[in-house]
Amino acid sequence: MAKRLALCGVFCFAAANRPVVLVPGLTGSGLEVKQHAAAMPHWYCKKDTHDKWMKAWVDPVQALPGEVDCLIARLTLTYDAASDTYSNLANVELRALGWANGTGASGLTTVNSSYVNESYVNSVNSAHGLDLLYSYEFGPMLKKLESRGYALGKDVFLAPYDWRLAGDAHAQRKNGVGGYYQQLQQLIEEIVEASGQPAVVLSHSLGCPTMLHFFHLYVSEAWRARHIHGWLALSGPWTGGASQVMAYLGGWTLGLPSWLVPHDYVRPVQVNASSGVWMTPHPKGFGNRTLVVTPSRNYTAADMPDMVKLIGGEGWGRQTGSLFSKLQPSLAEIQSPPSGMHMESWYSTGVPTIEGLVYDTDLSEGFNQAPSKTIRGEGDGLVNLVSLSQVEKVWPSSTTTRVFANCSHFGILSDPRVLEALVEYLSEKPAPVFV
Numbered sequence: 179m180a181k182r183l184a185l186c187g188v189f190c191f192a193a194a195n196r197p198v199v200l201v202p203g204l205t206g207s208g209l210e211v212k213q214h215a216a217a218m219p220h221w222y223c224k225k226d227t228h229d230k231w232m233k234a235w236v237d238p239v240q241a242l243p244g245e246v247d248c249l250i251a252r253l254t255l256t257y258d259a260a261s262d263t264y265s266n267l268a269n270v271e272l273r274a275l276g277w278a279n280g281t282g283a284s285g286l287t288t289v290n291s292s293y294v295n296e297s298y299v300n301s302v303n304s305a306h307g308l309d310l311l312y313s314y315e316f317g318p319m320l321k322k323l324e325s326r327g328y329a330l331g332k333d334v335f336l337a338p339y340d341w342r343l344a345g346d347a348h349a350q351r352k353n354g355v356g357g358y359y360q361q362l363q364q365l366i367e368e369i370v371e372a373s374g375q376p377a378v379v380l381s382h383s384l385g386c387p388t389m390l391h392f393f394h395l396y397v398s399e400a401w402r403a404r405h406i407h408g409w410l411a412l413s414g415p416w417t418g419g420a421s422q423v424m425a426y427l428g429g430w431t432l433g434l435p436s437w438l439v440p441h442d443y444v445r446p447v448q449v450n451a452s453s454g455v456w457m458t459p460h461p462k463g464f465g466n467r468t469l470v471v472t473p474s475r476n477y478t479a480a481d482m483p484d485m486v487k488l489i490g491g492e493g494w495g496r497q498t499g500s501l502f503s504k505l506q507p508s509l510a511e512i513q514s515p516p517s518g519m520h521m522e523s524w525y526s527t528g529v530p531t532i533e534g535l536v537y538d539t540d541l542s543e544g545f546n547q548a549p550s551k552t553i554r555g556e557g558d559g560l561v562n563l564v565s566l567s568q569v570e571k572v573w574p575s576s577t578t579t580r581v582f583a584n585c586s587h588f589g590i591l592s593d594p595r596v597l598e599a600l601v602e603y604l605s606e607k608p609a610p611v612f613v
């Protein structure tokens with residue numbers, strides 16, 4: 179302590195803010211693409227970005243009917259089980275947009291602002307140049323933090339990632355895909371060094387299993403104890419959610435508003451995504467509940483790999499089937515609080531959430547239909563309560579849980595109760611560490 183005081187000298191009188199790292203959820207990270215003579219499905223798709231990064235996700239123009247095929251091609255993810263290797267489309271490179279400060283350093287953009295709800299964007303935009311997607315998700319939270327003296331890029335940071343991926347690819351960059359954990363570890367080390375204080379990580383949605391894998395399997399207990407003040411895990415789909423089942427069967431917007439992403443446009447991307455396996459109901463949480471009812475067969479969480487192989491067939495069905503075998507067991511193994519650091523699980527309830535789908539026809543290869551009946555139950559509108567509450571139900575009891583009533587999956591990021599709880603948490607004395 180004395181040494182640290184000596185190092186920071188006069189600046190220590192104005193105590194630095196505890197640094198915060200924000201980890202977004204599924205589809206919550208912007209993506210940029212670099213292409214060189216890539217094979218595109220239509221003549222009008224941009225094939226070459228001339229060595230510049232172009233925003234691919236999420237750009238309202240690219241989600242227009244003609245452009246969506248180009249977008250899907252750019253976000254193609256294939257997995258070869260024999261060599262355990264992921265690939266992008268040939269001659270396409272992808273990276274997360276706005277690392278650390280959320281500003282797109284993009285050389286090219288195709289945003290046509292007449293498609294964007296300017297009044298919404300202006301109401302949440304707190305920093306010049308903050309990407310639209312980050313404004314939508316984190317605008318109100320950043321505004322709140324700014325009112326307490328925080329500044330994006332100085333002591334609050336965005337750590338976006340390739341949301342098609344799960345922990346295996348984040349842990350190891352291979353064939354131009356993955357590598358998020360190394361980048362994240364480096365960012366946290368730098369900001370802890372610069373501020374002289376361990377960081378708070380706030381993750382949302384898919385960001386929760388993403389961080390769970392990082393903490394358990396990528397860094398050591400000593401690293402966690404030194405670098406992490408606490409982890410606030412918001413709306414964690416710890417054992418998946420029935421919404422992902424709807425993504426496999428057709429008709430889910432990934433929870434984003436329709437002005438940002440129209441109806442089920444990126445289904446071909448989501449069915450191939452390894453993160454989709456993490457988002458699928460896991461037998462460990464969902465047990466024997468019936469998720470899908472059809473005339474001749476009902477499907478529970480344990481039947482999800484079969485269902486995916488059936489409807490995805492030799493194309494994505496085989497790929498995603500092998501991803502289930504690879505990724506589901508390890509997700510079950512890490513369901514416990516990481517030692518050496520403090521963790522809190524915050525989630526919301528009170529919004530009807532899809533928990534079952536009823537179809538009048540049997541499933542078959544290529545199936546893509548809206549259900550004849552949707553059964554809804556308790557949750558945050560996107561993730562079922564059974565998954566959100568996994569932490570306090572079955573994890574060892576060292577984790578604090580806070581539940582915010584009447585608040586949605588995305589609403590939790592701007593709910594005044596949550597923002598107040600966040601600034602309170604940030605100003606607390608170091609929390610006890612559970613080893």
Ligand SMILES: *[C@@H]1O[C@H](CO)[C@@H](O)[C@H](O)[C@H]1NC(C)=O
Pocket residue numbers: 250251253254255256257446447450492493494497
């Ligand atoms: C999905 O995976 C299949 C099988 O590897 C591949 O043929 C297809 O191009 C992929 N599509 C997308 C959008 O990733």
Ligand SMILES: *[C@@H]1O[C@H](CO)[C@@H](O)[C@H](O)[C@H]1NC(C)=O
Pocket residue numbers: 277278279280281283307331
């Ligand atoms: C954000 O970070 C990028 C990449 O490090 C940098 O080029 C850019 O100047 C930064 N923008 C702001 C506003 O700090």
Ligand SMILES: *[C@@H]1O[C@H](CO)[C@@H](O)[C@H](O)[C@H]1NC(C)=O
Pocket residue numbers: 290291292293
């Ligand atoms: C933006 O889109 C609108 C609606 O299609 C169109 O009229 C306008 O010309 C576009 N503007 C630019 C700069 O592309």
Ligand SMILES: *[C@@H]1O[C@H](CO)[C@@H](O)[C@H](O)[C@H]1NC(C)=O
Pocket residue numbers: 295297298299301437
């Ligand atoms: C645009 O955003 C404003 C502010 O959030 C909202 O009141 C309005 O309904 C939105 N308009 C559309 C067309 O979505």
Ligand SMILES: *[C@@H]1O[C@H](CO)[C@@H](O)[C@H](O)[C@H]1NC(C)=O
Pocket residue numbers: 465466467
């Ligand atoms: C599901 O499991 C519960 C408890 O394990 C059991 O009571 C129930 O009968 C089972 N339901 C079905 C349909 O198998």
Ligand SMILES: *[C@@H]1O[C@H](CO)[C@@H](O)[C@H](O)[C@H]1NC(C)=O
Pocket residue numbers: 468471472473474475476
């Ligand atoms: C599927 O579940 C429904 C509702 O729980 C039930 O009525 C039906 O008999 C089940 N069908 C089969 C084939 O098990």
Ligand SMILES: *[C@@H]1O[C@H](CO)[C@@H](O)[C@H](O)[C@H]1NC(C)=O
Pocket residue numbers: 528583584
């Ligand atoms: C939640 O909303 C319902 C319906 O609007 C209301 O009756 C209930 O009191 C609300 N609960 C809380 C805790 O705000």
